[in-house]
Amino acid sequence: MTKIRYNIIQLEVTQAGQVVEIRHRLPSNYGRCIGFVARHVKGVYSEVDIPEIGLLAIEFNSRKQLFVNDLIGYETEVEQLPEYKELNIPLESGQLITGYYLDTQKGPDKWPYLNKEWFRPYKVAIYLKCEIQNSNQNVRSSAIHTTATQTAKC
Amino acid sequence: MYDHLLFIQQQLKQRNVEPALQQFYRTDFPVGTSYHQFYAYNELLFLTNAAALPPGTLIHSDSKTSRIPVNIQSLEGIDDYSGTISIEFPFPLEVATTVEFIQIVIK
Numbered sequence: 001m002t003k004i005r006y007n008i009i010q011l012e013v014t015q016a017g018q019v020v021e022i023r024h025r026l027p028s029n030y031g032r033c034i035g036f037v038a039r040h041v042k043g044v045y046s047e048v049d050i051p052e053i054g055l056l057a058i059e060f061n062s063r064k065q066l067f068v069n070d071l072i073g074y075e076t077e078v079e080q081l082p083e084y085k086e087l088n089i090p091l092e093s094g095q096l097i098t099g100y101y102l103d104t105q106k107g108p109d110k111w112p113y114l115n116k117e118w119f120r121p122y123k124v125a126i127y128l129k130c131e132i133q134n135s136n137q138n139v140r141s142s143a144i145h146t147t148a149t150q151t152a153k154c
Numbered sequence: 155m156y157d158h159l160l161f162i163q164q165q166l167k168q169r170n171v172e173p174a175l176q177q178f179y180r181t182d183f184p185v186g187t188s189y190h191q192f193y194a195y196n197e198l199l200f201l202t203n204a205a206a207l208p209p210g211t212l213i214h215s216d217s218k219t220s221r222i223p224v225n226i227q228s229l230e231g232i233d234d235y236s237g238t239i240s241i242e243f244p245f246p247l248e249v250a251t252t253v254e255f256i257q258i259v260i261k
Contacts, residue, residue, distance in 0.1 A: 017212065017221070018221075019212075019219045019220055019221050055214075055219075057216060057217060057218075057219070059217060062168070062169070063169050063217075064169050064170055066216065066217050066236075066237075069216055069237075099217075100218065100219045102212075102214060102219045
């Protein structure tokens, strides 16, 4: 039996043009990643939608697979139920999810990296939708070691 | 001081990347350059001379993005880039600059 679990990666952007590195580890019983949503959640204020405030890249299984390159925008009216973009990535147990988020907001002048006064910190969240197998089949490694030790003593 | 070539070999092995070719790849930027874009699909480019780039330079690719820090001496490791790669200098270059990569073409 397959169960669905959601995992959130939160990113804080504190400087204009900042590169935020992603280093995240999913629970080891996650077997497959089947969807994702990435969106601005807090900090940017505008009366109109902004199609691009940043770029996102996500790699799975400790940099073995690059699967996500996406634009992050700002929406004035946020939908209640986001649509997950489809993925189908078998996950290797205990491996890292890596990548980056690059702030690409355009400031009032030509070189935003040098003039940061207009910038306000904001947050971006990545929601991963993953499958796990039946929890009875997943035993923590520490539990296995404990049992093995007890057996050896007997 | 760690060995860059050994590091690259280990990276390739850990990521199950089988190289078809390994060589140096250099790009020259004349005075006045502020932006350059090129392509490296199905290959990895390991930047070897980050210290030659001005602090604040943004190197952006599909898989990795980094900005050269102010304290350039702190850059011991080397990053790899692939896909569409753009190099954005914080201001137009005042001296001609060469960027050097170790290029790994993937089988």
